[in-house]
Amino acid sequence: GAGVSQSPSNKVTEKGKDVELRCDPISGHTALYWYRQSLGQGLEFLIYFQGNSAPDKSGLPSDRFSAERTGGSVSTLTIQRTQQEDSAVYLCASSLDSYTQYFGPGTRLTVL
């Protein structure tokens, strides 16, 4: 079946602009996660959605970052007033049971 998909695959933006990154999870998966991966680094947790519960936003680095999940499926990560330090690969994962997470290919964000 279809895996997790993310769009765009690459995004280049200018400092100060807003960006939206999209994640389509595996159909039926109730949990959705966003992570950030800087070059050569591990994965940094950003935010977690589980069903209809309030999201766990404890990993968001600043109030410029926000995410929503509409209809329990598609999620959008928004970064406002982007900074150069926001440049990274943004990875989305979904899970059926809050254990095994399946990742998408990521969106590579470059802030000039």
Add this chain to the structure above:
Amino acid sequence: GESVGLHLPTLSVQEGDNSIINCAYSNSASDYFIWYKQESGKGPQFIIDIRSNMDKRQGQRVTVLLNKTVKHLSLQIAATQPGDSAVYFCAERGSGNTPLVFGKGTRLSVIA
């Protein structure tokens, strides 16, 4: 704070040899552990997982060992192949519905 880390950042092995990638964790309450493989330009790919009530689990050419006494996790790859070259991440999940915490990764290079 709690952390997951790796003993060796890089590992080079001859094709056909067995590989062992190690990981230390510090959260004694973690109840679930997972290994991912990440190839260049791709999202992490699930390899194998293990719950804290087990000490060994085998998959196809891979084995995960969990030693809760010393908080150590390892991934063994049998008959390593060039296609195994990638960065390998371990991750742990604390008790309850909490996000995975990832280590920084080990790069495995297979020498033909």
